[in-house]
């Protein structure tokens with residue numbers, strides 16, 4: 001399994017794209033930036049999108065991903081559907097407030113009800129589904145709106161994407177149950193001075209993150225990847241992250257590809 005970082009920041013700025021990860025060729029985790037990171041051809045291979053929660057930085061590109069898929073190309077029989085996997089409450093919010101024919105067309109009934117661009121598929125926490133050979137399990141995390149981490153499993157290897165989260169025990173409990181955990185992407189959004197804001201908004205600072213990752217039994221062995229840094233604070237964040245001296249820690253950027261187990 002290959003995980004390609006398309007965007008990994010908690011803010012959008014030139015050179016810094018919002019969160020989105022491409023798993024192999026056809027699965028996306030969150031939709032902060034895929035239409036800016038991928039060619040039309042690459043976008044055509046995407047058939048599954050796992051949405052952790054409905055904050056705009058994780059869903060905005062659903063609009064343009066769907067729009068880019070809408071026109072059937074002449075003479076080509078292309079499978080157009082993208083299945084969106086997320087909590088039922090997130091589906092309800094997206095349909096009422098986003099793809100509501102006001103902010104953006106409802107691509108769950110376009111071009112027709114029987115052959116839509118987007119299909120909404122509710123996930124149930126802790127239940128696994130298999131898409132394109134990857135087993136995906138959602139795990140509730142600590143954020144002001146309903147939000148789930150996603151655990152990916154392939155060839156007996158597990159990998160966890162925390163999505164946006166503050167202090168949580170549940171994620172680490174599940175992580176510690178895995179026999180062959182190969183890595184975890186974890187929230188690290190604000191500098192240490194913003195700890196109060198981090199608690200209110202369900203995020204982590206370098207100091208809070210450092211306490212969180214020590215809940216991992218295999219601390220030091222399992223690679224930790226940080227994401228969701230606020231771009232305007234990167235310099236200070238890097239200093240504070242380095243000061244925590246966490247082994248096997250990696251700061252994600254938009255050039256990173258993570259190979260999990262065998263490719």
Ligand SMILES: [Zn+2]
Pocket residue numbers: 053055143164
């Ligand atoms: Zn969020």
Ligand SMILES: [Zn+2]
Pocket residue numbers: 010019055057058164228
């Ligand atoms: Zn976010």
